[in-house]
Amino acid sequence: MRMRIVILIIAIILAVIAVVAVIGYISNIRASVEEEVEKIEVLIAAQNIPGETSVETIIADGSVITQAIPRKYLAEGVLTSLEDYKGYVAAVPINKGEQITATKLIKPEDIGLAFM
Missing domain, CATH: 3.90.1210.10 (Antifreeze-like/N-acetylneuraminic acid synthase C-terminal domain)
Known part of the structure; x- marks a missing residue:
């Protein structure tokens, strides 16, 4: 039981990290596209x-x-x-x-x- 809780917590932490990384990536792309539009x-x-x-x-x-x-x-x-x-x-x-x-x-x- 204890092992399942540890795995669940690790999965949640990895999911949060993935979401933050995707949001950062999208923000960078959006900023570079806006700079290119003169x-x-x-x-x-x-x-x-x-x-x-x-x-x-x-x-x-x-x-x-x-x-x-x-x-x-x-x-x-x-x-x-x-x-x-x-x-x-x-x-x-x-x-x-x-x-x-x-x-x-x-x-x-x-x-x-x-x-x-």
């Missing part, structure tokens, strides 16, 4: 932006926010700042949650050409 701060529409809205109005209204997006999910030409686009307007309506790309902004004098 995120970039990009501009996202915080609300629907009508076509032909000026960049100055977009900035003043707080219509864009920055958000960290994993690099593999970035749209081509996504912007990180609107500084170089002062004087531009939205070429098309931009929906809430969309990434702001260079192709969605145009100079006002080119607005008629955008739809050709």
Whole structure:
């Protein structure tokens, strides 16, 4: 009887050690995966932006926010700042949650050409 109790206690101790080891291993893997996912701060529409809205109005209204997006999910030409686009307007309506790309902004004098 005494031998069975000793074996049971040893089995329980080994099980606890195994659980702790697995949890530690999973935590390490999760941390390394999160480090590998590089995120970039990009501009996202915080609300629907009508076509032909000026960049100055977009900035003043707080219509864009920055958000960290994993690099593999970035749209081509996504912007990180609107500084170089002062004087531009939205070429098309931009929906809430969309990434702001260079192709969605145009100079006002080119607005008629955008739809050709």
